Amino acid sequence: MNKTNSTHHSYWKQKKWKMMLAASILTAGAAPALFTPSVAEAAATVKPAAYINNMPAQYDVVIRQGVTYIALTELQFLGDYTFGYDNKSKQISITAGSDKYVLTPNSKTMKKNGQTASLSSAPILVKGKAMLPLRAIGETFGAQVRWNQAAKEAYIYDTNAAVVKDYNGSDLTAAREAAIQLPRFSDLGQPRLKVKNPLGPVDSSTAYIFEQGQKDRFFTIEDSDLVSYYTITNGNAMLKWQANLGKQAGTIGDLFFIKAKSIAEVGNRPSVAGKTLVSFKYSLMLEETAYDLMDKSGSLDSGSVAPAKGKIIVEVPGEKK
Numbered sequence: 001m002n003k004t005n006s007t008h009h010s011y012w013k014q015k016k017w018k019m020m021l022a023a024s025i026l027t028a029g030a031a032p033a034l035f036t037p038s039v040a041e042a043a044a045t046v047k048p049a050a051y052i053n054n055m056p057a058q059y060d061v062v063i064r065q066g067v068t069y070i071a072l073t074e075l076q077f078l079g080d081y082t083f084g085y086d087n088k089s090k091q092i093s094i095t096a097g098s099d100k101y102v103l104t105p106n107s108k109t110m111k112k113n114g115q116t117a118s119l120s121s122a123p124i125l126v127k128g129k130a131m132l133p134l135r136a137i138g139e140t141f142g143a144q145v146r147w148n149q150a151a152k153e154a155y156i157y158d159t160n161a162a163v164v165k166d167y168n169g170s171d172l173t174a175a176r177e178a179a180i181q182l183p184r185f186s187d188l189g190q191p192r193l194k195v196k197n198p199l200g201p202v203d204s205s206t207a208y209i210f211e212q213g214q215k216d217r218f219f220t221i222e223d224s225d226l227v228s229y230y231t232i233t234n235g236n237a238m239l240k241w242q243a244n245l246g247k248q249a250g251t252i253g254d255l256f257f258i259k260a261k262s263i264a265e266v267g268n269r270p271s272v273a274g275k276t277l278v279s280f281k282y283s284l285m286l287e288e289t290a291y292d293l294m295d296k297s298g299s300l301d302s303g304s305v306a307p308a309k310g311k312i313i314v315e316v317p318g319e320k321k
Contacts, residue, residue: 046191050134050154052077054184061154062131067121068147068154069131078143078158085130092123092130101140105130110140144183151186159183164235167215175215176280177313179232180208187238188267192228196244199223205281208312209257212276212293212319219257227258229270241267256296276300278319282312293318 050057050070059071072092075081084093094101102111108119119140121133134154138145146155160181167178186192198204209219217231225245230237243252243262250261254273276295283290286304293301293316301318 046152048152048154049191050074050156051184052156053158054181059129062124062126064124068134069124069126070134070137070154070156072123072130072132074156075132075137075141078141078156096141103130103132112140146185148186150189152191153186155183155185157183159235167232167235172213172215173313173315176208176210176218177311179210179215179218179237180220180312182232182235182237184230184237184239187240188242190266192239193226193242193244193264193266195222195226197223197225205283207279207281209277209279211272212278217270221258224260227252227255227262229267239267241265241269243269254296257294278316280313282307289314291316 048061048063048068050061050068052070052074055077057070057074059074062069072094073083075094079096082095084095085091086093090105092103092105094103098113100113103119103123104110105125106122108122110117110119117140119133119136121136123130123132123136125131134145134147134156137143137156143156143158147153148155163178163181166174167182169175204223206223207219207221209221211217215232217229218237220226220228220230222228227243227245228239229241230239232238242265243258244264245258245260246263248261249259252258252262252265253269254271255269256272257277257279276293279292279294281290282288283304287306288304289307289312290304291302291314292299301316303317305314307314
């Protein structure tokens with residue numbers, strides 16, 4: 001089965017809107033609201049979340065009798081799946097390439113290309129929406145699944161061998177592009193922060209910031225609101241620290257590239273003292289990546305260039321000097 005991973009954030013922002021149309025096939029009535037907990041909520045009241053190939057689940061995660069379920073249409077982030085629902089037979093059909101799956105809510109029996117197979121847990125319907133158990137996703141569609149109890153997060157992902165090869169290669173630009181595509185897991189020990197003021201699919205943006213010459217750790221800044229810091233270990237990007245940014249001008253510790261004070265922080269704040277950093281920010285409208293090589297004194301080299309198709313990271317001339 002051919003699987004695809006997201007190669008740039010803006011592409012998936014658009015895809016999520018298309019997903020809403022696909023989801024309507026399996027949804028009777030209004031879909032539940034997205035999970036966007038307030039920073040002030042206690043950990044005990046935070047609902048579980050799920051990430052599919054690093055994309056947050058579009059719909060609520062459901063836990064029933066110890067089994068975690070996600071909406072079936074979230075599989076779209078794992079590959080090119082199409083969905084159907086026969087109201088008369090109450091059967092769900094899923095097509096992926098030449099494979100066709102038929103599942104029945106509340107039944108552990110399914111068919112793959114006409115052959116009967118068993119699931120460890122049955123799919124269910126919640127407010128008319130088909131929900132699939134995490135474990136069944138791994139069993140049936142070959143995805144890897146993890147559950148992070150401390151963060152109350154589920155991860156569903158597939159490993160892209162080409163991405164791993166690029167990350168381990170000598171081309172720094174390709175390695176950085178691979179780094180932002182590697183599976184991301186939380187190491188915060190508690191639920192993560194969320195973007196408090198999302199800009200929407202048109203204006204939304206993410207900046208990626210690396211240390212000069214490095215690929216194994218990076219920051220992201222989403223919608224000029226949420227800063228996250230990842231380090232890469234054993235082929236995975238581990239979330240170590242986050243901060244929500246407020247309106248008041250300032251910095252956070254020695255993170256000189258941040259121009260606002262934080263209103264909330266979790267995890268262990270990193271240090272970039274004495275470091276030179278390079279940032280990348282892709283514009284969907286311009287189809288260009290703006291880059292900036294900088295240190296505490298200011299910008300050392302900046303510009304914009306069209307990246308390779310489907311990519312974000314570009315080569316920075318001043319970084320090689």
